[in-house]
Amino acid sequence: MAKEIGADRLGDFYKEGSLVRKRREWRGLVDTMYDYSKWLGIMLTLGKFVAKPRNVKAMFRYRWMSNYLAVPMMVDRHTQGLRGEYLRICHTEQDLVIKDVANLLDSLFRGDRRIGNDKKFSDKVVLVDENEMTAVMMGFPDLKVLSRETPSTYVSVLLNQYAACHYIDVAQEYGLAGDVCPMPEAEAGVSIDDDAPILGACAIQCNTTCDGSLLGNGVISQRLEHEDNIPVFQLAAPLRHREDDVQEYAAQEIRNAIAFVEKHTGHKWNWEAYFECAKRVNYATKCRQEWLEMNRTPYPQVFGSNLALYTETNYMAICGRVPAFEKADKTITKLARAAYAKKKMAAKEYRHRAIVWGVQSHYYMDFLVWLLNCWGIVPLTDMLSMVSTKEIAEVDTPENREQAYYDMAWLTENMIMRNRTHGGYKVLLDELWEFVEMFNADMVILWEHMSCKALDGMHGLFEEKAREKGIPLVWVSHDLFDPRIISRQGVRDQINSFMRTVMQEEPIDPSLEVLPDEKSW
Amino acid sequence: MYVFLHILKVIVIIVLILFVVTFGVYIFNLDMKLTAAIYPWLQKHYDKIDRDQHL
Numbered sequence: 001m002a003k004e005i006g007a008d009r010l011g012d013f014y015k016e017g018s019l020v021r022k023r024r025e026w027r028g029l030v031d032t033m034y035d036y037s038k039w040l041g042i043m044l045t046l047g048k049f050v051a052k053p054r055n056v057k058a059m060f061r062y063r064w065m066s067n068y069l070a071v072p073m074m075v076d077r078h079t080q081g082l083r084g085e086y087l088r089i090c091h092t093e094q095d096l097v098i099k100d101v102a103n104l105l106d107s108l109f110r111g112d113r114r115i116g117n118d119k120k121f122s123d124k125v126v127l128v129d130e131n132e133m134t135a136v137m138m139g140f141p142d143l144k145v146l147s148r149e150t151p152s153t154y155v156s157v158l159l160n161q162y163a164a165c166h167y168i169d170v171a172q173e174y175g176l177a178g179d180v181c182p183m184p185e186a187e188a189g190v191s192i193d194d195d196a197p198i199l200g201a202c203a204i205q206c207n208t209t210c211d212g213s214l215l216g217n218g219v220i221s222q223r224l225e226h227e228d229n230i231p232v233f234q235l236a237a238p239l240r241h242r243e244d245d246v247q248e249y250a251a252q253e254i255r256n257a258i259a260f261v262e263k264h265t266g267h268k269w270n271w272e273a274y275f276e277c278a279k280r281v282n283y284a285t286k287c288r289q290e291w292l293e294m295n296r297t298p299y300p301q302v303f304g305s306n307l308a309l310y311t312e313t314n315y316m317a318i319c320g321r322v323p324a325f326e327k328a329d330k331t332i333t334k335l336a337r338a339a340y341a342k343k344k345m346a347a348k349e350y351r352h353r354a355i356v357w358g359v360q361s362h363y364y365m366d367f368l369v370w371l372l373n374c375w376g377i378v379p380l381t382d383m384l385s386m387v388s389t390k391e392i393a394e395v396d397t398p399e400n401r402e403q404a405y406y407d408m409a410w411l412t413e414n415m416i417m418r419n420r421t422h423g424g425y426k427v428l429l430d431e432l433w434e435f436v437e438m439f440n441a442d443m444v445i446l447w448e449h450m451s452c453k454a455l456d457g458m459h460g461l462f463e464e465k466a467r468e469k470g471i472p473l474v475w476v477s478h479d480l481f482d483p484r485i486i487s488r489q490g491v492r493d494q495i496n497s498f499m500r501t502v503m504q505e506e507p508i509d510p511s512l513e514v515l516p517d518e519k520s521w
Numbered sequence: 522m523y524v525f526l527h528i529l530k531v532i533v534i535i536v537l538i539l540f541v542v543t544f545g546v547y548i549f550n551l552d553m554k555l556t557a558a559i560y561p562w563l564q565k566h567y568d569k570i571d572r573d574q575h576l
Contacts, residue, residue, distance in 0.1 A: 019560065020553035036547050043552070069556035076550075155563040174576050192570040219576060521557075 001099075003028025006348030007084050007505055009358040010373055011391045011511025013260045019521050020073060031083050031192065032119050038091045042072055042098060042393045054116045058109040062195055067156040068105075069165045070521040071098060074159050077366040078305050081373045085339035086346040089302060092331045093310040096324060100147055100246075100313070107144055113228075127230070129153045130187065131213065133415040134319045135408040136235065136257045138276035138281075142269055148196045157481050158309075159489065160521045164481040167193060176215070182481035183362070184208075184216030191220045198228050202264035204257055206235045209418045232271050233260040239422040241413035250409035271396055274404060276396040277320030277471035281411075284314055287329040289389055291336055295380045298350075300345050301336035303378045304368035308360070310515075311385040316416050334455035343501035344480045349508055351376035353440060357383045357432050358415060358455055360445030361478035371445070374492075374512035375499050380439045386431075388414040429461055436471055444473040445495075449480050474498040488517055503517065 002008055013021040024039075026032055046068075049055050058063045072095075079090050109115040111122035123143065128134055130149030137145040139487075156163035164379035168182050174192050176185055190196050203224055205217045221232040235257050238246035258269055272344030288311060318325050354371070356379045361367060371377040392407035393400035413419070420428050436444060446462060449455060459475075466473035476494045479485035496513055499505050507513050546552055 019557040021550055023550050024548050026548070032548075040543065041548050060566065061570070062562075063564075066560055066563040069560055069563075070553070073553050076553075170574070192574060192576055194574055275564060284571070499561070 003031070003083075004168065004348070005346070006079065008081065008372070010081055010509055010513035011513070013517055014515050014517055014520070016516040017519050019070075019519060020485075021076070021520075024076060025080070026195075027083055027087070028132065028337065031394050032314040035079065035087065035091075038075075039072060041095060042075065045051060045095075045099055045102055046071060048098070049106065049121060052106065054109050055106060058105070058115050058197075060151070061114060063166060063193075064152040064163060064190065064195065065158045067160040068452060070159040071416050073521055076308070078309070078369060078370050082346065082369075083299070085335040086306070086345060089306050089332050089335050091337070093306060093313075095308070096328050097313050100318075100324075101151060101155055104146060105138040106294050107146055108148065108151065108160060108197045108199065111144075112148075112197035113199060114225055115197070117303065118468075121395055122199040123201050124267075125200040126265065127200040127224075129205050129208060129209040129217065131166060131183070131415070131417065132204070132235075133316050133412045134321065135281075135411040136254055137261075138408070139269040139271060139278035140261060140265075140267055141260070141270055143265055145259070146200070147317070153183065153186045153481070154169065157325065157362045158193070158365055161483045164189075164201050165484060167195075168482055171219075174362045176219075179321060179451055180215060180285070181210060181212035181449070182479060184210075184212045186481050188216040189220040191223050196223075198230075203230055203232045204235055204260065204261070205232055206412065206413070207237060207239075207255065209421055212451070212453065225273075227433060231260075231264055233257055235412065237409070237412045237418075239418075241410075241423045242427065247406055247409060250413055251405040254405050254408045254412065260273065267331075271401060273395045273405075275394055275400075278392050278404070278407070279324065280320035280326045282331055282394055283326055284320070284393050285391065287333050287388055288315075288385075290333060294336060296339050297340075299340050299345070300353075300380055301344075302332060302341050303346075303381065304372060307385050308368065308382050309365065310417055311387065313388050319411065331495070345375060347372045347378075347508070349376045349506075350378050352443045353380055354443040355380060355382075355432065355441045356443050356445045356447070359421070359452055360447050361449075361476075361486075361491055362480050363483045364478070364491050365489075367416050367491060371510060372380070374507050375495065375505070376508045377443065377445070377495075379445070380441060381435065383420050383432075384416050387419055389415055393435065410487070411521040421452070423499065425458065426463070428455070429458060429465065432462075433465055433471075442471070444471055446473055446475050448475050450476045450477055450485070451479055471503065472498075474502075489514065 075094050079087055110118050111125050124141050125144045125146050128145055128147050130147050134145055145405040153164055158191055164186035170193045171185045171189035172178050213293045224230045225232050235253055238250050240246055295303050354377050357511050368379045372378055394401040477486055478491055
C-alpha cells in the first residue's frame with residue numbers, strides 16, 4: 001500500500017488456485033483515483049456494450065465471448081506497479097484498444113447472420129485476417145473492415161491464458177497437426193467449431209507469416225466460400241520483402257485486392273480518404289520513432305507492453321483508418337516527453353537494458369512488466385515493435401497515386417512478425433545486433449516459440465553471434481497460445497535460473513519470482 | 522434557499538454513497554471476483570450448444 005514505485009510486494013496480490021487477484025493496488029491518492037476513474041470508464045464501455053440485446057445474445061452463443069469478462073483484469077496486469085506518466089500512457093493505450101475492440105464486436109454481431117442479421121450492414125463489411133495489415137482498405141472509408149479472428153482468438157488469449165485451448169483441441173481432433181503454430185490452429189479451430197460470426201460481402205486473407213497460417217486460412221476460406229457464400233481473395237505478399245525485384249509483383253497484388261473489393265462491394269476506391277490515412281500512418285511512425293529515440297537514452301519512456309501492444313494494434317489493425325489513435329499518439333508522446341524531461345523511471349531500479357527478440361508468448365504478454373518489476377530488466381523494445389519506419393506518400397498527386405500501391409504493398413509485406421520472420425537472415429539475425437548497439441542494450445531475451453519453425457531454425461546462429469559479441473542471451477521457450485505446454489511459471493523460471501546462475505543476481509521484488517497464477521485468467 | 526441546500530445535500534450524499542460502493546468494488550476487485558464466479562457456469566452452457574462442427 002504505497003505511493004512510491006517499487007514499495008509494494010506485487011506477488012502478494014495473487015491467490016493460489018484463483019482466476020483473479022485478491023485486490024487492486026493502492027498507488028497513492030492521485031494515481032489510485034486516476035486508475036479508479038479509468039476503471040469506471042472501462043465499466044461504462046462494457047455497460048454500453050451489454051446494453052444491446054444482440055451483444056448479450058452473442059455472449060451466450062460464442063464460447064470465446066466469455067473471455068471478455070476478464071477485460072478489467074487485463075488492464076490490471078499491464079499496469080502492475082506503474083505510477084505517474086507510465087500509468088497514464090498504459091491507460092491511454094489500453095482504454096482506447098478496449099473501445100476499439102468493443103466497436104469491432106458490436107459491428108460483428110450487428111452483421112452476423114446468427115445474431116443481428118443486418119443484411120444492409122453486412123454488405124458493407126470486408127473481412128480480414130487477424131494478422132493482416134489493413135493498408136489495402138485505407139481508401140474505402142464507407143466500408144467496414146472487420147476481423148473475426150482478432151476478438152475470437154488474438155484478444156481472447158490476452159484476456160485469458162487458456163482462451164485458445166478449446167479451439168486448439170478441436171482443430172487437432174479433426175486431424176490438424178499438433179506441432180503447428182497454435183495461433184492459426186486456434187483460428188482454424190474456431191471455424192471448425194462453428195464459432196465464428198458469419199457476415200460480410202467478401203473477405204481478404206493474407207499469406208501472413210508462415211505455413212501454419214496458410215493452413216489455417218485454407219480451413220477458414222473453405223467454409224467462407226463454399227458454405228457461407230462469401231468470396232475470399234488470397235493476398236500473396238512476397239516473403240523476400242527487402243528485394244527490389246519483388247515490389248512490382250507486390251504492388252500488382254494490391255491492385256488486384258482493391259479491384260476484388262470494388263467488384264464485390266460496389267464501392268469505389270477513394271484517394272482522398274487514402275491520403276488522409278497515409279498522413280496518420282506517417283504521424284504514428286514519427287511518434288514511434290521518437291519513443292524509440294528516448295529508449296536509446298538512460299531514460300526510456302514508452303517500452304515493454306506499453307510499446308508492444310499498442311504498436312501491434314495501431315500499426316497493423318488500425319493503419320491510419322481511425323482518427324482516435326492519432327489523438328492517443330499525441331497524448332502518449334506528450335506524457336513521454338514530460339517524464340523524459342524529469343528523468344523519470346518506471347521502476348525503482350534499472351539493472352539491465354534488454355532487447356526482446358522473437359515471437360512473444362501471447363498468454364503471458366505482461367511478462368515484460370514482470371521483467372521490470374522482478375529483476376529490473378528494462379525491455380527497451382521487442383521484435384514485433386521494430387516495424388517499418390519508412391515515410392509513405394501522403395500528398396495526392398498523379399505520381400503519388402502510383403507510389404501508393406507500392407507503399408501499401410510495402411506495409412503489407414512488412415506487417416508485424418512477418419517483416420522479421422521472413423525476408424532473410426538479415427532482418428531476423430543481423431538487425432538484432434544492430435539494435436543491441438543502437439539501444440546500448442546489455443542483454444538479449446530471445447523468445448523461442450517452440451512451434452515457429454522459421455525462428456527455431458536460427459537457434460544456433462543467434463547463440464554464435466551472442467558469444468562473438470559478448471552479450472548475455474537468454475532463451476525463453478513457450479508455445480504462444482498454449483500455456484499447457486509451458487506455463488507462465490515455466491516462462492518465469494527460465495529467467496529466474498538465468499539471473500541467479502549466470503548473472504549471479506537477486507530479484508528486486510522476490511515476491512514475483514514464483515507466482516501462483518497457474519489457474520489465473 | 523433551504524430547498525436548494527436540501528437538494529444539494531441529497532445529491533452529495535448519493536454521490537458519496539456511489540463513490541464508496543464503486544470504490545469498494547474497485548479496490549477489493551469485487552467485479553472480477555463476480556465474473557470469476559460466472560465464468561465456469563458459462564462454459565457449461567457453451568458445452569450444451571449444438572454446433573455444426575466440421576472441417
